[in-house]
Amino acid sequence: MKKALTVAGSDNSGGAGIQADLKVFSAFGIYGMTAITSITVQNTKGVIETIPVNSQTLYNQIKSIAEDIGIDVLKVGMLQTAENVEILSEAIDKFNLNLNVIDTVIKSKNNKSLLNDEAIDLFIKKIIPKSFIITPNIPEAERLTGNIIKDIEDMKKSAKELYKMGAKYIVLKGGHLPMENKVFDIIYDGKDFVILEYPFVKAKNTHGTGCTYASAIASNIVKQKDIIKAIRIARIYLQGAIENSTDIGLNHFWMH
Ligand SMILES: Nc1ncnc2c1ncn2[C@@H]1O[C@H](COP(=O)(O)OP(=O)(O)OP(=O)(O)O)[C@@H](O)[C@H]1O
Numbered sequence: 001m002k003k004a005l006t007v008a009g010s011d012n013s014g015g016a017g018i019q020a021d022l023k024v025f026s027a028f029g030i031y032g033m034t035a036i037t038s039i040t041v042q043n044t045k046g047v048i049e050t051i052p053v054n055s056q057t058l059y060n061q062i063k064s065i066a067e068d069i070g071i072d073v074l075k076v077g078m079l080q081t082a083e084n085v086e087i088l089s090e091a092i093d094k095f096n097l098n099l100n101v102i103d104t105v106i107k108s109k110n111n112k113s114l115l116n117d118e119a120i121d122l123f124i125k126k127i128i129p130k131s132f133i134i135t136p137n138i139p140e141a142e143r144l145t146g147n148i149i150k151d152i153e154d155m156k157k158s159a160k161e162l163y164k165m166g167a168k169y170i171v172l173k174g175g176h177l178p179m180e181n182k183v184f185d186i187i188y189d190g191k192d193f194v195i196l197e198y199p200f201v202k203a204k205n206t207h208g209t210g211c212t213y214a215s216a217i218a219s220n221i222v223k224q225k226d227i228i229k230a231i232r233i234a235r236i237y238l239q240g241a242i243e244n245s246t247d248i249g250l251n252h253f254w255m256h
C-alpha cells in the first residue's frame, strides 16, 4: 500500500484541509498520514478562526513519520506562518520529499488569510523551487505573479511565469473564472500546455475543491508515472465529487 503524508490545516467541518485529504487518500486506497500546521474553526459558511501549530511540533510530526513508516508522496496545503514555511523547506530537504503536490493555499473562499503576508515571499523562495506540482487557483496565481488573469491566454502567461519559479508542473485551476458554463484548468510542464475543460456545476457547496483535487493528484502520481494521466484521473474524480455533492459539501466517496 502506498503511503501519503498531508501537511495541512485541520478543517473541523470536514470539507477541506487534513480531513478532506484523508478522505481522498482512502477513496484511492492510499494509506494517509498527517502533520497538522494549524487548527482552524470553520463550517459551511467559512473560516472563523485559525490557530497555528508550533513549527517545531510540525517538524516533529513529519520526522516521526519519515523515520518510521516512510512517505511515498507528500501533499501540502495551508501553512499559515513563515516559521511553518521555513521548517517545511528543511523537512523536504532532510527527508527527500521530492514527489509532492503543493497546493498554494493563501486565502479561504470567505477571504480569511491562510498564509500570512510576510510568509508569501518565503514560500516563493523556499517551497516553490522544491515543488513537483503546484496547484494555484486564479487569485493565488495573481498574488504569486502580480498579474491580473481574465482569460485563458492570461492563464497560460501566468503558468509560464509560475514555472520559472521552479516547480516541475503547474496546474493553474480555473474554478474562479467560469466561462460560458465551463471551467478550465491549465497544466504546464515547461514545454506543453494541456487544457482540461469541464462543465461548471451549480453546486450549493464546493468547499474544499482545491484540497480534494491536490490530494487526488498526489494519490495518483504515486500510483503511476504518467503525470498528465494522473492529473486527468484526479480531475475526473473531483468532478464526480462536485456533481454528487450535497448541501454539506463534496461527496468524496461517490465512486464507491
Ligand atoms: N462549480 C464547479 N464546477 C466544476 N468544477 C469546479 C467548480 N468549482 C471548482 N471547480 C474545479 O475545482 C478545482 C478547484 O478549483 P478552484 O479554482 O475553485 O480551487 P480552490 O479555490 O483552490 O478551491 P478551495 O479554496 O475551495 O479549496 C478546479 O479543477 C476547478 O476547475
Ligand SMILES: Cc1ncc(CO)c(N)n1
Binding pocket: 008, 009, 010, 011, 016, 017, 018, 040, 042, 047, 077, 078, 105, 107, 108, 109, 114, 207, 208, 209, 210, 211
Ligand atoms: C484547513 C483549510 N485548508 C485549506 C482551505 C481552503 O479551501 C480551508 N478552507 N481550510
